[in-house]
Amino acid sequence: MGFLKILSSLLIVFSSSLIGYYYGNKYSLRLENLLYLEQCIKILETEIVYGAIPLPEALTNVYLKGNKKVSYIFEEVKSNLLNNKDEDLYGSFYRVGSKLIEELNFTKEDVELFLSLGRLLGSSDRSDQEKNFKLLLNQIEILKDEALVEKNKN
């Protein structure tokens, strides 16, 4: 009987630790991935604002130059874009957006920021694109701060 009590206590402690670790890890992964996403957006900004590289090529360059943990989503956007003639750019981002919560531990706010890229990219001249990138990078800064607070709390 005593042995059973010890075993069940250990089981409770172990499973609680595991759940704690899982949630803690989720928060730290979110922060890490937001950092990688920020890097990817900065690469994309350079490609577009300074290189005037057409979007499909720019998306591939982001995939190649960015951290693959996150940058693969940009290659997926590109292939959605080129393989679905009837779809617009936002549609191509939207298809990838649903994956971000499952695979990258992003929140709905993070996904929304990613989707706003789909609304803004490519539709205006370079100076407008630059302004949009500035705004997006400010927003991601706020999300990163929030992710850090969440991480420390958990």
Next chain:
Amino acid sequence: MQYREIGIYENVLEYISLEISQVLKKIPPEFKANVEEIRLRNGLPLNIYCMNSDYFVTEDGLITKNKDIGKLVTKQDIIKTFQLISNYSVYAFEEEIKNGFITLKGGHRVGIGGKVLYKNNEVEKIKNISSLNIRIAREKIGVSNKLMQYIVEPSNTIYNTLIVSPPKCGKTTILRDMIRNLSNGLEKFNFKGLKVGVIDERSELAGMYNGIAQHDLGPRVDVLDGCNKKDGTMMLLRAMSPDIIAMDEIGSRDDVEAIHEILKAGVKIIATVHGSSIEDLRSRKSLDMLIRDKIFKRYIILDNSKGIGTVKDVIDGNSFTSIKY
């Protein structure tokens, strides 16, 4: 030959919204092989220009002169087509859009209509795009062969030549083919290929796409794409040592100045101009000066009386008499 022409047409359809391209895929093959322009206008019927006439296209791909049964083009079709032609990257075509057109792979040119915004007295952008005119580039290899005898000089050079033609009579196509012949050389006349500098202000001669000429201009050609004639002339003369400079659609005072610079450098010139006759050109002050100074030794007059690119006359620039035989 028709198979190739249809292939060109179908490549162009890749740049058009799915709904409209599916309609255009259904038109009869003889039209596919000859379409020169596809016009999309917001809220208006789908329009093509083909074999010297314009037609509307119905939902089922039938060709008609009745505008009321033409397939209506929607704003969404225009937006999607514009995204496809700009490769989802308006920023990458800023300068072209300011000039009112984008050049596609294959040398096809898309004219853009919409709300033009100005900044510092210059076109800043075009927004609210309301119409697109897709001009299908159809290279006509060999169309200038019969004209080469008039412009080649025995001393392996050429006469300064001006191609005079009303719009849509093939002057650019003939100039492009002449450039190809001059750059390749012509065995028939024992003419060795010469270095040709091309000032392609409207991106029509070479149809450059990503730095690659989409039309065959021969092996001895240097192209300044999107460059105005005055700047282009100085750049070519300083750096590229051309034997001939070719340019399309001269007419302004700056163009005339550029031509004088070319002559000063001992380089030959071959150019085109809008017009129907020498008398017509004389009514324009800047061109009249070129005619009076006998700068051009050959005038090739085109019209479309027997189809696009009909050579109406070839005139000697000294005597102003016809030398066509």
